Amino acid sequence: MPISAYLHIPFCRRRCYYCDFPISVLGDKTNTNQSGSIVEYAQFLCEEIKITPTCHLPLETVFFGGGTPSLLPPRYLEKILLTLDEHFGIDANAEISIEMDPGTFTLEQLHDYKKLGVNRFSVGVQSFNDKLLEKCGRFHRLKDIEQTINFIYQTNIKNFSLDLISGLPYQTLETWELSLEQAITINPSHISCYDLVLEPVTAFGKQYKPGNFPLPDDEDTSKMYKITQQKLTKAGYEHYEISNYAKLGYQCRHNLFYWENKPYYGFGMGAASYTNNQRFTRPKTRKTYYEWVKQLKLSGYVISASNLSRVDILLETLMLGLRLKKGINLSEISNRFEKDIIEKIYQTLIPYHQAELVYFKNINDNFITEINNNSWQSIHRIMLSDPDGFLLSNTILASLFDKLESIV
Ligand code: SF4
Known part of the structure; x- marks a missing residue:
């Protein structure tokens, strides 16, 4: 909650x-x-x-x-x-x-x-x-x-x-x-x-x-x-x-x-919320918002929003988490998704790692510099480099989305 x-x-x-x-x-x-x-x-x-x-x-x-x-x-x-x-x-x-x-x-x-x-x-x-x-x-x-x-x-x-x-x-x-x-x-x-x-x-x-x-x-x-x-x-x-x-x-x-893609309440005209696995944006004018609140009360709080799919959650977690300097905890993702997702994320990021736009860290918070086909098993965190990786974040995310959308 x-x-x-x-x-x-x-x-x-x-x-x-x-x-x-x-x-x-x-x-x-x-x-x-x-x-x-x-x-x-x-x-x-x-x-x-x-x-x-x-x-x-x-x-x-x-x-x-x-x-x-x-x-x-x-x-x-x-x-x-x-x-x-x-x-x-x-x-x-x-x-x-x-x-x-x-x-x-x-x-x-x-x-x-x-x-x-x-x-x-x-x-x-x-x-x-x-x-x-x-x-x-x-x-x-x-x-x-x-x-x-x-x-x-x-x-x-x-x-x-x-x-x-x-x-x-x-x-x-x-x-x-x-x-x-x-x-x-x-x-x-x-x-x-x-x-x-x-x-x-x-x-x-x-x-x-x-x-x-x-x-x-x-x-x-x-x-x-x-x-x-x-x-x-x-x-x-x-x-x-x-x-x-x-x-x-x-x-x-x-x-x-x-x-960190955690849930939050949103209140007021046009406000977005993320609760019960649903993202919902309220009506964007005062008049429509007031009507919506009245209806919500009458309905006993029924909101018409659909549940986020697994792919939505994964892509949002990547998109939001890679904005942070500390990046994303891949171990947390691997608890929620199949192991091959982590491998696909890793493979997509290899060229960016070689270009020093993306870094990998192990469980001890040390950078992994030498990588091979199996390195994905020891990666704990991924993050973008500052400032070059951050500047190219849209390109890097587009590559990840392309790869993952079809397989999740
Ligand atoms: S109109 Fe100007 S002050 Fe008002 S929310 Fe937009 S940017 Fe902010």
Whole structure:
């Protein structure tokens, strides 16, 4: 059963030009303290929590994502946390994270979140360059980022992350390097660096073509990835996941559950959950979500989702696990699948191992350098090399999928 919960808070001031998330735009001026939409949403979210089957295992991680959860007045966050605690229980040492966007909350609000038990803050900086922020349609500017960081210092928060995006239109290697340096100077415990993905339905997707100006070309985005790896590891951050860096002891526990392909609850409009061997995504507008919650209550919690097949589980485990620096525990996979699957994984990865894009480790955590036809029997872990293997992860996964889809 899951011990992890994701709560989607869909409200945003504006829709950023690269974003295809399920959100509700409030506009720049709405007073969130008096917003009827927020009151109603919090009620339905709590309703969904209350009708979800539980085996009363206390939650070890809770993640408020969005959207812009920092638009949520603390009294609603309190209500949601109380509902979770009453229904599932929240472990005393739980990681409770919230995503926050600069310019969307006050110092007092941050104090309140902290008092309510939130102990990890993830700030959507995206860039330290006003021109790039404007080109992305972001609500905030550099002055808002500076204010946010001052709030964080004043509240003595140590466990906070900064999110940055590389590959933005008009971004150069120089502006990217500068953003990284500014992030390092702030000294967060965690930094996430995501490469821009052009989703067809977004303003960017309609306006730009991958690799064409004003987007950086493939060569420059690869360089950005390598610069990130060099600069952040040199500054004392561990590159523990393909897009994530953390100081010792500050990896995001909630996201680790995803990458380790563990089950999790999801609540709210558009939220995905992974429970009872089923992945399920909730309706993506507030109206359809509210209707769905009402029906769910009437039906006694009947969700129409199909069980994941064995091949789905295997491929997802590989896809998610290879994002992690520690890679995948093959012994765990061999407990769930036939031995010849492990051999096929090994054979597919041999050329990548020879190209130093993939590493193999034995049970004693030592690298296996000399390999032969039978080496697969002694492999305990597989992992991608950093940064070259991570950069080619899509190609490596495509080879694995090709090989495994037909045989599982
Ligand atoms: S603030 Fe985040 S969730 Fe909201 S529109 Fe921008 S990128 Fe999307």
